[in-house]
């Protein structure tokens with residue numbers, strides 16, 4: 163891949179980008195946070211959550227998959243896009259059963275953190291109240307599908323980082339569920355607790371067993387700083403005001 | 404069946420397809436045909452036979468509508484419950500099936516003879532109500548026909564000899580382009596005398612635009628594909644025809660398969676492909692044998708295969724039958740399906756012309772587009788562009804159904820007004836036209852002067868007419884329900900948003916919607932449209948949004964005068980608890 167440099171414009175700010183990068187990556191390198199959920203820096207993009215949607219030359223597109231090209235004009239931090247991103251986060255909340263106050267992931271959960279960052283008060287949409295089974299067949303890891311957002315991170319990590327294929331999807335539409343590579347549940351697969359897939363879940367769906375939270379509520383990753391702060395701290399460009 | 408026997412059968416089927424993982428869809432179809440369903444065990448054996456992980460097999464199989472995961476009856480009746488079918492009495496036919504079999508839709512008779520199921524549009528809206536019974540189409544059904552059909556199935560006899568097992572052609576207007584007379588080989592002879600670039604130039608002169616709905620210039624698509632670098636190039640014909648109310652490809656596939664295959668061959672020559680695929684929707688499997696015969700005849704005539712017409716050009720076509728999924732008509736989902744995977748669309752860029760089938764440059768074209776292309780090569784681009792209107796050249800095959808005297812396929816020139824269309828098919832007292840299917844727009848009479856035109860009313864060809872007595876919003880509800888069932892589930896805004904659209908609309912139709920609900924529904928529609936990954940989600944709100952725009956009065960008439968009505972039903976939420984505890988709290992009083 164060539165290292166050709168180019169310039170894209172994000173919310174009016176000129177950002178240097180390298181050929182082969184996605185819009186989301188180029189923005190992150192410049193310290194600009196584009197909200198995202200299914201994306202993970204160590205994985206190829208999945209394009210599931212669409213929260214990272216930006217307007218590219220006026221048309222909506224997912225910044226995690228869209229390659230940079232010289233002169234692209236991007237809208238990111240606009241009221242319109244943030245409202246629609248918040249709407250997607252709300253959709254994910256009502257699709258599953260996310261009981262934040264009693265969830266071990268609370269404070270470290272990227273879905274919850276996005277809700278805060280995007281200003282979600284309470285989902286406007288009716289709860290779908292899905293019926294899901296917990297898969298506790300594995301010695302070290304369990305799946306609570308009530309808290310799954312179908313981001314596909316575990317499935318991608320298993321293939322791309324662990325060289326296995328522990329996860330996949332089952333069904334379609336609202337009936338889609340994360341599936342495992344065994345008729346006997348997660349315990350029948352070759353998942354190891356040391357696999358990246360075991361800990362890459364952004365919510366409380368895929369959890370390591372027998373681990374009490376060692377950091378108390380109030381001091382966890384997103385309790386004091388909003389999600390995306392790590393990216394914004396790197397800011398190299400001056401935001402136009 | 405003994406496990407070993409099951410394993411042997413699966414191994415044999417896998418062998419037929421060279422144990423190639425890319426042929427997973429075919430293997431699954433083959434196993435399903437032999438064993439009646441795809442059990443957890445079968446999934447394991449398929450995985451073993453193809454050298455795939457079972458979760459990969461399950462990922463694909465669980466996606467498609469026509470693969471049963473549980474045992475079913477020896478025969479399955481798939482009754483079509485698309486909008487036009489229900490307008491024409493499908494509900495009464497369903498009831499008759501339930502009465503005659505003694506089981507409900509979705510169930511199997513205790514003697515395992517018959518399973519009843521619903522299915523989305525099967526491309527027979529012009530002869531509705533219709534059903535697929537063991538893959539065989541039955542048309543113009545009435546409740547009175549049902550006992551005989553059930554009797555036949557109970558006896559284990561073939562339904563293809565029943566009088567209802569007849570698909571009428573209903574080609575009511577032949578134009579010169581798609582349905583004109585044809586001399587097999589004429590276009591190929593001309594094409595091979597040109598260079599690929601000259602051929603693409605001819606396409607450009609014709610100003611042909613894609614007939615699948617989006618209207619992308621075909622010459623540009625072919626040119627991009629031809630110049631894209633790759634180890635191989637591919638032609639794909641999109642015969643998924645899933646948009647409810649469309650059936651013109653059915654008629655093209657039966658009336659002029661030679662023209663279509665000629666178009667694919669010409670496309671192959673233009674883009675530098677040796678291989679083409681016809682992706683045929685599962686609902687059209689009954690056409691497969693005949694299409695294969697046509698392909699064989701063309702091979703014998705030197706029009707397909709190696710060294711075509713002795714000119715050193717090699718090209719062949721394989722037919723891939725789908726598994727039942729509307730989204731597989733979306734070109735990148737179609738390619739995924741062709742590769743033996745679930746039909747989840749891809750993000751673009753890259754486009755299929757850059758990275759399509761097996762990540763190689765691929766041109767996906769609609770059936771009708773390829774027929775036009777063959778005709779253009781035969782008669783010339785200038786001849787073609789003499790038909791039509793402004794930037795919409797040529798003719799369009801329309802599938803017209805609903806409330807009219809003469810439903811069927813009409814090949815008309817671009818530029819025709821909607822009013823002329825209504826007069827052509829004998830439609831009076833029309834309340835609305837659903838133009839372009841549910842993903843298109845619902846048009847009120849003040850728009851009937853508009854024209855068939857890519858730049859105003861683009862369409863894949865579905866035209867559904869609603870008479871003045873129809874409850875229009877109920878049909879919009881059914882369209883919305885269709886999208887919830889066909890959403891692939893890959894992306895959040897479409898997966899969840901389509902269901903929320905349905906719930907929002909239902910709340911209004913039940914009379915418990917307020918003005919703020921209407922506003923919220925509109926906002927939700929805009930979100931699903933803007934944020935969804937592919938055209939399915941991007942258009943799923945159209946039935947709601949376009950009726951809000953063009954029929955605002957229908958919504959206002961349903962609104963409650965209340966300021967706010969919660970969608971949360973307290974009594975219902977407490978139902979289970981009340982039943983368990985045997986208590987019945989007075990909710991009214993507490994919340995007054």
Ligand SMILES: Cc1cc2nc3c(=O)[nH]c(=O)nc-3n(C[C@H](O)[C@H](O)[C@H](O)COP(=O)(O)O)c2cc1C
Pocket residue numbers: 612613614615616617618619641642643644645646729730731732733734735767768769770772773937938939
């Ligand atoms: C949900 C969805 C379903 C589609 N179904 C079909 C179809 O059944 N047939 C078709 O030709 N195009 C369909 N399309 C359009 C295709 O993606 C693609 O644009 C078309 O096949 C290109 O062919 P053309 O250039 O000849 O029109 C569909 C698109 C979407 C988003």
